Amino acid sequence: MNAKGIPVLEIFGPTIQGEGMVIGQKTMFVRTAGCDYSCSWCDSSFTWDGSAKQDIRWMSAREIEQELDELGTATCSHVTISGGNPALIKQLGELIEVLHVRGIEIALETQGSRWQDWFMDIDELTLSPKPPSSTMITDWTQLDPIVEKLTIGQKKFSLKVVIFDDVDLDYARTVHRRYPHVDLYLQVGNHDVSEINRDVLQQQLMERYVWLIQTVMASTDFKKVRVLPQLHAWIWGNKRGV
Numbered sequence: 001m002n003a004k005g006i007p008v009l010e011i012f013g014p015t016i017q018g019e020g021m022v023i024g025q026k027t028m029f030v031r032t033a034g035c036d037y038s039c040s041w042c043d044s045s046f047t048w049d050g051s052a053k054q055d056i057r058w059m060s061a062r063e064i065e066q067e068l069d070e071l072g073t074a075t076c077s078h079v080t081i082s083g084g085n086p087a088l089i090k091q092l093g094e095l096i097e098v099l100h101v102r103g104i105e106i107a108l109e110t111q112g113s114r115w116q117d118w119f120m121d122i123d124e125l126t127l128s129p130k131p132p133s134s135t136m137i138t139d140w141t142q143l144d145p146i147v148e149k150l151t152i153g154q155k156k157f158s159l160k161v162v163i164f165d166d167v168d169l170d171y172a173r174t175v176h177r178r179y180p181h182v183d184l185y186l187q188v189g190n191h192d193v194s195e196i197n198r199d200v201l202q203q204q205l206m207e208r209y210v211w212l213i214q215t216v217m218a219s220t221d222f223k224k225v226r227v228l229p230q231l232h233a234w235i236w237g238n239k240r241g242v
């Protein structure tokens, strides 16, 4: 293993998985530092913009396991790894191994810009390619082989596209057309990641969710998709560690 270990910014939970294919799942989170993207609306920009640099802890798989034990492996058997982009970190393979030996299931969130061989060991992998509103450009030469390998390996994985506007929906159409066999989740974008009033945020998110539902229901391109909010943002607002 890399002598420096795994760069960790947050370990929290148990809480509910607020997004995507296992929404509602009781889980704990490990959030790694560092991202190869810089999405305009990133709700976890502290993982890559330098603002939490002093909080990064370089931890071994065993140290992370121990902290998860202190938090709740007695009451929770599921861990979600997010970031930043955890797919930048080769040494996460060891953590995945350590947790699996304990019978703990593992989900992972990544944008699909990089492959790691340990993707094949993830129980629920979410690929979240980024729409135009993020200002990021999808490198299909990276995403295509990732989807192909996961498909051939018969892994449980999904695509999740965050939607802010009609242009993002067009992008999601392209994704759906390119990978029609993969479960697609459309997720309401949170425009205001600095709003501190939960009720104000909830109202805005609800309006955007209604717009997204209505638009998708009327669309002939999205016959079999799931439309979801970020449940944790509804419940706790823009709060860290929930």
Ligand SMILES: C[S@@+](CC[C@H](N)C(=O)[O-])C[C@H]1O[C@@H](n2cnc3c(N)ncnc32)[C@H](O)[C@@H]1O
Pocket: 035, 041, 042, 043, 044, 082, 083, 084, 085, 086, 109, 110, 111, 127, 128, 160, 162, 187, 188, 189, 190, 191, 193, 230
């Ligand atoms: C913070 S990212 C970390 C994992 C990885 N970098 C990625 O983007 O998939 C986790 C999830 O939050 C989503 N997300 C980030 N900012 C958001 C926002 N403002 N509104 C809705 N979803 C957001 C991302 O699209 C991704 O699906």
Ligand SMILES: Nc1nc2[nH]cc(C(=O)O)c2c(=O)[nH]1
Pocket: 015, 016, 017, 018, 019, 029, 044, 082, 083, 109, 232, 242
């Ligand atoms: N409860 C909860 N659910 C989540 N699903 C994805 C998250 C993330 O930031 O990756 C997240 C998060 O930060 N909290």
Ligand code: SF4
Pocket: 035, 036, 037, 038, 039, 042, 043, 044, 045, 047, 083, 084, 085, 111
């Ligand atoms: S890829 Fe994920 S962590 Fe990176 S900037 Fe975009 S939303 Fe944030």
Ligand SMILES: [Mg+2]
Pocket: 043, 044
């Ligand atoms: Mg989040």
